[in-house]
Amino acid sequence: MSTKWFVVVNPTSGNGISKKKWPKIYKELNHQNIEFEFAFTAYEKHSIKLIHQAINKGYKKLICVGGDGTIHNFVNAVLSLNSKNISNIKIGIIPIGTGNDWVKTYHISKNYKEAIKVIKAEKIIQQDIGKLNIKETGKEIYFNNLAGIGFDGYVVNKVHKYKHLGFLAYLTGALVSLTTYKKSNLEIKFNKTVLKGKALALLIGICKYSGGGMQLTQNANSTDGLFDITYVKNISLLTLLKNIKGLFNGKITHLKIIKNYKSSELKITVLDTQDTYIQADGEIIGSGSFSVSIVPKSINFIVP
Numbered sequence: 001m002s003t004k005w006f007v008v009v010n011p012t013s014g015n016g017i018s019k020k021k022w023p024k025i026y027k028e029l030n031h032q033n034i035e036f037e038f039a040f041t042a043y044e045k046h047s048i049k050l051i052h053q054a055i056n057k058g059y060k061k062l063i064c065v066g067g068d069g070t071i072h073n074f075v076n077a078v079l080s081l082n083s084k085n086i087s088n089i090k091i092g093i094i095p096i097g098t099g100n101d102w103v104k105t106y107h108i109s110k111n112y113k114e115a116i117k118v119i120k121a122e123k124i125i126q127q128d129i130g131k132l133n134i135k136e137t138g139k140e141i142y143f144n145n146l147a148g149i150g151f152d153g154y155v156v157n158k159v160h161k162y163k164h165l166g167f168l169a170y171l172t173g174a175l176v177s178l179t180t181y182k183k184s185n186l187e188i189k190f191n192k193t194v195l196k197g198k199a200l201a202l203l204i205g206i207c208k209y210s211g212g213g214m215q216l217t218q219n220a221n222s223t224d225g226l227f228d229i230t231y232v233k234n235i236s237l238l239t240l241l242k243n244i245k246g247l248f249n250g251k252i253t254h255l256k257i258i259k260n261y262k263s264s265e266l267k268i269t270v271l272d273t274q275d276t277y278i279q280a281d282g283e284i285i286g287s288g289s290f291s292v293s294i295v296p297k298s299i300n301f302i303v304p
């Protein structure tokens, strides 16, 4: 077993800032006496392979240099191993992304020197993770922040065009998309509730922030074994514009037209034939009907 850290750097995250900042991060890791090996990802999802190789070599301590998509890939790499030993694995984050939403819940600093200090202290939180199963393909995906179907997926699909706008990329994507998005006919079942009909979006949250700092679920708690669910049948562009502040401070979830629920499991059926995209942690993972369940306290993240 290695006591060294294994660092994976996504050089494309944060519009390429990761690559530019790496020499400084490398120096600081050494300066803070962190013993490590590192690798750059060379293509999408490469981090999954790199993490599997590192774990097979005996690494237990992992560092992610990247944004929400890279953290998402780390989580999928660890949980797809289905090994009993994953309880020994720790993930630390040096956040360099566009949205950087997951780190906001835990107040992990975007200053790499501060983020490395946090990693060095190795304080752990065992966080709940969502397990999502797409019906048509049988694909299994894990998510650590928030998943959504409908408008949410549609926006994520468009957002790459606006990534140069930084955290405003998601807001811009949402405003531009609201008038063109065609609502899907969904059936959403959880506990004893059934929501059926045309709906704009369903958000299934674990942590607090998404879409570049927005708070779209109420009372999110990352360790309570429950998803924080937001269901939006419809919202007009005017209402959205009037409530832009509410998107970021969470007050939007108090509007009457927005429903909030909690559950540890959901089943979502798309009742019409149009492609309805599913996003998980800001990554498009597929489309159509799916089920989700929570895997309580299944990943060890290093937090302040």
Ligand SMILES: Nc1ncnc2c1ncn2[C@@H]1O[C@H](COP(=O)(O)OP(=O)(O)OP(=O)(O)O)[C@@H](O)[C@H]1O
Pocket: 010, 011, 012, 013, 014, 015, 041, 042, 043, 044, 045, 046, 066, 067, 068, 069, 070, 071, 073, 096, 097, 098, 099, 100, 101, 282, 283
């Ligand atoms: N070498 C690479 N070339 C192209 N894509 C890559 C490479 N390495 C990783 N990726 C992909 O880059 C995507 C985006 O990464 P990430 O989410 O970390 O950055 P971001 O989009 O800038 O940040 P955020 O998600 O916080 O907005 C991920 O889907 C990942 O699979």
